[in-house]
Amino acid sequence: MNSRPNIILFFSDQQRWDTCGCYGQKLDITPNLDQMASEGVLFENAYTNQPVCGPARAIIQTGVYAAALNCFRNGIALPEGQKTIANYLNEAGYETAYVGKWHLATNRNPANIDIGPRFNYETRPVPENKRGGYKDFWIASDVLEFTSHGYDGHMFDGDMNKREFKGYRVDATTDFALEYLENRKTDKPFFLMVSYIEPHHQNDRNRYEGPKGSKKRFRDYEVPGDLVGTRGDWRKNYPDYLGCCRSLDDNLGRIRAELEEQGILDNTVIIYTSDHGSHFRTRNSEYKRACHDGCTRVPLVITGPGFKRGERRSEFAATIDLAPTILSAAGIEKPGYMAGLDLEGQIDRESVYIQISESRVGRAIVTKEWKYSVEAPELDGTKDPASNKYTEKYLYNLKDDPHERNNLVDDPAYRKIRDELREILQKDMKEAGEETAKIYPYK
Numbered sequence: 001m002n003s004r005p006n007i008i009l010f011f012s013d014q015q016r017w018d019t020c021g022c023y024g025q026k027l028d029i030t031p032n033l034d035q036m037a038s039e040g041v042l043f044e045n046a047y048t049n050q051p052v053c054g055p056a057r058a059i060i061q062t063g064v065y066a067a068a069l070n071c072f073r074n075g076i077a078l079p080e081g082q083k084t085i086a087n088y089l090n091e092a093g094y095e096t097a098y099v100g101k102w103h104l105a106t107n108r109n110p111a112n113i114d115i116g117p118r119f120n121y122e123t124r125p126v127p128e129n130k131r132g133g134y135k136d137f138w139i140a141s142d143v144l145e146f147t148s149h150g151y152d153g154h155m156f157d158g159d160m161n162k163r164e165f166k167g168y169r170v171d172a173t174t175d176f177a178l179e180y181l182e183n184r185k186t187d188k189p190f191f192l193m194v195s196y197i198e199p200h201h202q203n204d205r206n207r208y209e210g211p212k213g214s215k216k217r218f219r220d221y222e223v224p225g226d227l228v229g230t231r232g233d234w235r236k237n238y239p240d241y242l243g244c245c246r247s248l249d250d251n252l253g254r255i256r257a258e259l260e261e262q263g264i265l266d267n268t269v270i271i272y273t274s275d276h277g278s279h280f281r282t283r284n285s286e287y288k289r290a291c292h293d294g295c296t297r298v299p300l301v302i303t304g305p306g307f308k309r310g311e312r313r314s315e316f317a318a319t320i321d322l323a324p325t326i327l328s329a330a331g332i333e334k335p336g337y338m339a340g341l342d343l344e345g346q347i348d349r350e351s352v353y354i355q356i357s358e359s360r361v362g363r364a365i366v367t368k369e370w371k372y373s374v375e376a377p378e379l380d381g382t383k384d385p386a387s388n389k390y391t392e393k394y395l396y397n398l399k400d401d402p403h404e405r406n407n408l409v410d411d412p413a414y415r416k417i418r419d420e421l422r423e424i425l426q427k428d429m430k431e432a433g434e435e436t437a438k439i440y441p442y443k
Helices: 031-039 053-062 085-091 169-183 234-261 319-329 412-431
Strands: 006-013 041-047 095-101 137-141 151-157 162-168 190-199 268-274 300-303 311-318 352-356 362-366 370-375 389-397 438-440
Touching: 006 053, 006 234, 006 319, 031 234, 031 268, 031 300, 053 085, 053 319, 085 095, 085 190, 085 319, 095 169, 137 169, 151 169, 162 169, 169 190, 169 234, 190 234, 234 268, 268 319, 311 319, 311 352, 352 370, 352 412, 362 389, 362 412, 370 412, 389 412, 412 438
Parallel strands: 006 190, 006 268, 041 311, 095 137, 095 190, 389 438
Antiparallel strands: 041 300, 137 151, 151 162, 268 300, 352 362, 362 370, 370 389
């Protein structure tokens, strides 16, 4: 057996951290992930650096903040000259495989921003030069929710052939991942990213699509604290949302069972996380693109070599850390330009920096006690990646108000706190390669 570990990134879409038993969910949603957490490392305070699908994926593939890549919103492709984790792993002798939702191949409107030539692979096969360096196995769609529904659909393989599937989409995505695992003919270590669309809502049907029976099976849920008493659409969607999450967990079990059958489970690093969560239209008119924990806090559990600890870590972890952690697991030194940390080692940060796009041009930080967010109301989040001036928008005391229901941004009693948080946010902006912007008090 190769001494270098295999690595699997099991990646869900729009999954809140509190859907998981190991994070406090009372229903039986994630028994396999809970077992994995008991064996490995659970990060209690994990956050996305960008609560939008494409930008979060760009961060994972490159270890660079989305605005610095100019991949600040959906519909902007990875720059072809940007080196990815797949490129580094290929050079180190790993096989690289990708299954599921890609969301990094298309450049589309609006036409008045500088993203280069326009090309659209949202419903067409992604050509090899748009796959981020994944070369040994590929079955994916650029925007999986555009080529499938909760049940039935298609993806495209590495030869650009349509691969139709029947049945529930989580199961089918896992079937393709198992196709790779079961048919490998090499002793080389591998990196496999399985990128699910669930529990993301189905765009063209405007609802969450759990497996049949989810509404009844998960109807007795406890309402998350940030949703209690709000309008939104969680009442009709939350049981199906939990059904999606249970299906993901069942399929995590399938993949772990295959690794165990092959005798390679103990030598495989498995990372479970998501791109962002969902606030169920309680913070704006859709499900994400806000600073609140409902859409920025995510599950993150890692097990395997270097992470066999049965440990819960309270330090801040973030999406920006995934690339350095994956490379480190493969024995590759982190490139100097990557902004994140290797999560196997010491995590020394006082805040997580969050860039927000599409709904607004926004920035935020979360500390142990505070959430502080600013925005540039005169700019368009679909066209402008950043601003040189912002206005304060939100301030939450997370110790007294963990569900972020009481915005203190205009309370004069917290002026000193806002001054301190403003300095931290400006420092984080600078470290992310952005202009140190002027931040004005709430008006």
